[in-house]
Amino acid sequence: MSGKRILITGAAGFLGSHLCDRFVKEGNDVIGMDNLITGDLRNIEHLFKLKNFEFYNHDVSKFIHVPGHLDYILHFASPASPIDYLKIPIQTLKVGALGTHNCLGLAKEKKARILVASTSEVYGDPLVHPQTEEYWGNVNPVGPRGVYDEAKRFMESITMAYHTYHGVETRIVRIFNTYGPRMRLNDGRALPAFIGQALRGEDLTVFGDGSQTRSFCYVDDLVEGIYRLLLSDYAKPVNIGNPNEISLKDFAEEVLKLTGSKVKIIYKPLPVDDPKQRKPDISKAKQLLNWEPKIDRAAGLKKTYDYFKSLPEAEWSKQPK
Ligand code: NAD
Numbered sequence: 050m051s052g053k054r055i056l057i058t059g060a061a062g063f064l065g066s067h068l069c070d071r072f073v074k075e076g077n078d079v080i081g082m083d084n085l086i087t088g089d090l091r092n093i094e095h096l097f098k099l100k101n102f103e104f105y106n107h108d109v110s111k112f113i114h115v116p117g118h119l120d121y122i123l124h125f126a127s128p129a130s131p132i133d134y135l136k137i138p139i140q141t142l143k144v145g146a147l148g149t150h151n152c153l154g155l156a157k158e159k160k161a162r163i164l165v166a167s168t169s170e171v172y173g174d175p176l177v178h179p180q181t182e183e184y185w186g187n188v189n190p191v192g193p194r195g196v197y198d199e200a201k202r203f204m205e206s207i208t209m210a211y212h213t214y215h216g217v218e219t220r221i222v223r224i225f226n227t228y229g230p231r232m233r234l235n236d237g238r239a240l241p242a243f244i245g246q247a248l249r250g251e252d253l254t255v256f257g258d259g260s261q262t263r264s265f266c267y268v269d270d271l272v273e274g275i276y277r278l279l280l281s282d283y284a285k286p287v288n289i290g291n292p293n294e295i296s297l298k299d300f301a302e303e304v305l306k307l308t309g310s311k312v313k314i315i316y317k318p319l320p321v322d323d324p325k326q327r328k329p330d331i332s333k334a335k336q337l338l339n340w341e342p343k344i345d346r347a348a349g350l351k352k353t354y355d356y357f358k359s360l361p362e363a364e365w366s367k368q369p370k
Contacts, residue, residue, distance in 0.1 A: 051067055051076035051282065056161075058109045058152060060127030061088030063231045064166070064224075064268065068123055069093055071272050073102050080115060083126065084108040086140060087133045092231050100300035109148040110140070119161040119280060123369040124152040127166070127201075131194060131320075132237030145200025146207075153211040153219075164279045165208050167286060169225040169327055170198045179328040182223065182286050193321055205286060212284050220278050225290025225329045229268030230351065230356035234364060240265065240350075243301055244357050247308040248365045252300060257296025257319035261303040264328045266291035267349035270342040277338040290329035 050089045055072050059065035060081025065088070073096055074078050081093055082105045096102040105114065127144045128134040134141040149165060155165035172180045173188030188198045205221055212219040232238070234245040246253050266289070274289035295303070301314045334340045357365070 050276075053120040054078045054080070055121045055123065056080045056082060056115055056119055056155070057123045057125060058082045058148070059088065059127065059166070060104065061085055061092050062125065062129070063092070063229075063233070064129075064227065064271070065123075065125040065270050066092035066231055067229070067268050068125065068275065069096055069102065071276065073099060077101065079103075080105060082107050082109060082113070082156055085304070086137065087128050091234075109151055111151070113151045115155065115159075119155070119159040122152055122159075122161050122163040123166070123275070123279070124149060124154050124163060125166045128197070128292070129168075130236040130238050131170050131197075132235075134197040135193055141196045142200045144314050145197070149204040153207060153217060156217050156219075157211065157215050162220070162279070163208070164220035164222060164275065165204055166366045167201050167205050167221050167223045168197075169223055169290065169329065170194065171202050171205065171223060172327075173198055174325060175327070178326050179292060179330040180288065181330040182288055182333055209284075211268055217313040220281070221280055221284070221286040222275055223286050223288045223329075224271065225265045225266060225288065225327060226263050227268055227271045227290070229353055232353070234357060234360070238298065239263065239297055240304075240353070243304040244308070244339055244354055245365060246361040247304055247310040247312065248357060250310065250312060252313045252315045253301045253305065255297050255301050255314055255316050256323065257297075258316065259301065259314070260294050260296050261319070261323065261325045262294045262327065263300070264291050264294045265300075265346060265349070266342055267344040267346075267352075270344050274338065274340045275333060277340050279333075281338055283337050287333050287337065289334055289340070290331065291344075292329055292331055293346065294326075294328045295346070303346070303350065307347075307354055
């Protein structure tokens with residue numbers, strides 16, 4: 050795909066910045082929008098010199114005005130890690146609800162196709178494993194994670210309503226844990242937390258007994274899946290993630306091996322409502338998009354570790370807030 054005009058919200062964040070790279074590289078005109086609440090301009094500063102990239106510093110929970118036509122909107126603005134959305138719960142609810150409403154309104158006005166970034170968190174602490182798109186989830190609306198999970202569930206609902214009621218072309222991606230360069234070391238998620246601790250020579254903290262599982266998808270695989278979903282004609286939610294499941298304890302050991310660090314693994318109590326298992330069923334993505342992840346964990350982890358290691362040493366010492 051080339052020659053399209055695309056708005057990407059959350060452009061200065063981890064996933065948004067990789068999406069900007071991909072669409073700019075293919076010769077599209079990309080407008081990045083972000084209010085920098087959790088993002089970092091350094092993730093996209095290399096794009097500023099390009100003619101086909103523009104940046105708007107704007108809060109998408111407020112009315113969005115973009116001059117000219119748009120072919121596609123990718124709505125990725127939202128705090129995404131528990132450490133962020135627990136700190137800014139109202140903004141999280143607002144960007145999932147009002148921000149999504151504004152983006153859908155813009156899509157309707159511009160007759161653009163919109164893809165919204167939902168999450169495996171809509172499954173909550175799942176009672177079905179692995180999770181298929183048909184599973185309705187097990188979410189505690191008033192638990193600490195509810196602000197994120199319910200905002201995303203509302204996002205899916207209003208997106209579907211714009212599709213059925215207004216005929217807007219919509220796509221919904223349910224993203225499972227993704228990792229790669231430009232994550233933040235201090236975002237509180239397991240992977241950067243482990244790598245940060247290893248880099249600083251601290252013991253690796255595992256919450257609970259470490260038997261809870263996660264499946265980690267490398268960012269390039271995710272971007273490819275999103276790209277294919279955007280160009281597909283499928284309006285219902287699609288899981289994109291890596292079904293290769295690992296326990297957090299085994300994962301901590303992999304990080305130790307990769308970094309050659311001699312520190313220990315220590316255990317702390319599990320946070321409230323922490324999901325015990327997460328693994329996508331990606332049959333739909335395989336069948337509809339001919340997509341499956343290609344990058345194995347060893348290769349992805351190495352690229353991510355090299356990225357973190359390349360950061361100024363002062364940044365390694367930023368502890369989770
Ligand atoms: P991130 O925090 O790195 O990026 C989010 C970006 O959105 C940031 O740059 C932030 O400043 C911006 N933003 C937040 N609120 C905004 C607002 N009101 N107006 C404008 N910009 C705003 O997070 P990420 O990991 O890149 O996640 C991006 C999207 O993908 C989110 O919607 C998230 O829910 C979804 N997602 C991510 C993952 C993952 O593993 N990273 C998993 C599931 C879903």
